[in-house]
Amino acid sequence: DAGVIQSPRHEVTEMGQEVTLRCKPISGHDYLFWYRQTMMRGLELLIYFNNNVPIDDSGMPEDRFSAKMPNASFSTLKIQPSEPRDSAVYFCASVVWGREEGAFFGQGTRLTVV
């Protein structure tokens, strides 16, 4: 398996534009997480899914953020409209819960909103 795949790796957009981040988890993994990483706040859990169902989205900062997982092999995180304070690295991670191998992270998407 190629691991967790995120796209794009880098995104630069203007304030007010819609941004969509994509994630392909590892096949067979039953949990998928979206995290946001900044220097100030570290790794913040935004939302996680279990078997494609959103379980906890309390970390989503505002209604401008939304996430979907239409099937076991794909998830999106959308920001609309984007703001400069959304600039961060966004990570997707997947795991088979209960295994000792831990969560596998993608390479991340570095988002810059100007």
Added chain:
Amino acid sequence: QQQVKQSPQSLIVQKGGISIINCAYENTAFDYFPWYQQFPGKGPALLIAIRPDVSEKKEGRFTISFNKSAKQFSLHIMDSQPGDSATYFCAASTYGDMRFGAGTRLTVKP
């Protein structure tokens, strides 16, 4: 949302020294405590993990010490090497809910 508190924020250690990073948690439902290592431009990767039924776990130069009553756990890196220079995150989790500490940037000087 900071359910896991991590310290120090940054750490500088001489080669061969011991690096110690501490974490504390509040939620007693957490039952899995992993440590992740992150290099620049990469996603975090699992380093070592422990469950609360043991007080210590060692893998090579890396040791987790766990104190259930105090709700604290720590990572010890023995014989620290320049290649260990990275950001380290502790985490606490239960049934899919995985929360991270703020991270510790470790620099090991040659």
